[in-house]
Amino acid sequence: MIRINSPARTRGFTLLELLIALALSTMVMVTLAAGMYVVTQDWQRTGNRLETMLDDGLIMLQLERALEGTFPYTYLNRDDNKRLIFFEGDDQSLTWVSTVSLGEGSHLNVWSLSEGRDGGLNLKVIPAYAGDPTERLEETEGTDILTDYRVRFEYVYIENNVGEDQTKWVEDWSIADWEASRGQARLPNGVRLVFENQEESDLSAEVIVPIFAAADQ
Numbered sequence: 001m002i003r004i005n006s007p008a009r010t011r012g013f014t015l016l017e018l019l020i021a022l023a024l025s026t027m028v029m030v031t032l033a034a035g036m037y038v039v040t041q042d043w044q045r046t047g048n049r050l051e052t053m054l055d056d057g058l059i060m061l062q063l064e065r066a067l068e069g070t071f072p073y074t075y076l077n078r079d080d081n082k083r084l085i086f087f088e089g090d091d092q093s094l095t096w097v098s099t100v101s102l103g104e105g106s107h108l109n110v111w112s113l114s115e116g117r118d119g120g121l122n123l124k125v126i127p128a129y130a131g132d133p134t135e136r137l138e139e140t141e142g143t144d145i146l147t148d149y150r151v152r153f154e155y156v157y158i159e160n161n162v163g164e165d166q167t168k169w170v171e172d173w174s175i176a177d178w179e180a181s182r183g184q185a186r187l188p189n190g191v192r193l194v195f196e197n198q199e200e201s202d203l204s205a206e207v208i209v210p211i212f213a214a215a216d217q
Contacts, residue, residue, distance in 0.1 A: 059145050060195065060205065066100040066111050067191055067209040073097035073108060075132045077176070084175050085185050086110070086133065091171040094153050094191070095137065097128050112137050113151075119198070120147035149204075150196045155188040156208075187214040 074083045087096045093114040101109050108128035116122045124142035126133065155173040159166050169192070179185045190210045197203040 064209050066098045069098040069100040070211045070213050071097045072213050089173045116144040152194040154192040156190045157188050187211050189214045
């Protein structure tokens with residue numbers, strides 16, 4: 001007589017084992033999700049910081065280029081019937097005419113930098129038509145830039161004293177005052193821009209921009 005052995009009975013998981021496995025799987029998934037969230041948030045913060053740094057750096061570079069392209073644009077001052085160069089500045093504001101444009105084109109533009117409403121600078125750029133552009137600048141709203149920075153301006157000029165050139169720095173530059181006191185309306189030889197970041201000091205910067213047009217004075 002041939003005996004046929006029946007296959008061994010397969011033992012399944014108990015309900016308790018299934019619950020334990022499910023709980024462990026849930027804990028692993030929650031831990032992974034939390035880790036991914038932390039990594040994603042950190043990556044986003046780093047990405048936003050790099051994007052902000054890049055944007056601020058490009059703005060600073062554009063301002064530097066615009067100052068390098070300063071043009072000795074003159075207008076008629078009707079108060080004393082004299083032609084003056086349009087360039088005025090103090091430690092917190094600066095207006096000038098530049099060959100550099102924000103967009104395409106090669107026409108002259110009036111640039112204006114002043115204190116922003118929420119910190120930083122308020123930037124205005126308008127075409128330089130004939131005449132004094134001051135009134136048109138006042139009617140233009142402008143755009144706030146570099147809101148995380150406190151920006152200061154200083155002006156340098158070279159004065160010849162008894163055959164010796166002396167470099168001098170001042171906090172104000174008024175073409176009208178130069179004309180009145182020295183009989184000469186001139187541009188500064190350079191402008192120092194100090195960018196002080198209010199949150200991260202390591203992002204602060206300082207740039208000295210030469211005014212090439214001053215060499216022809």
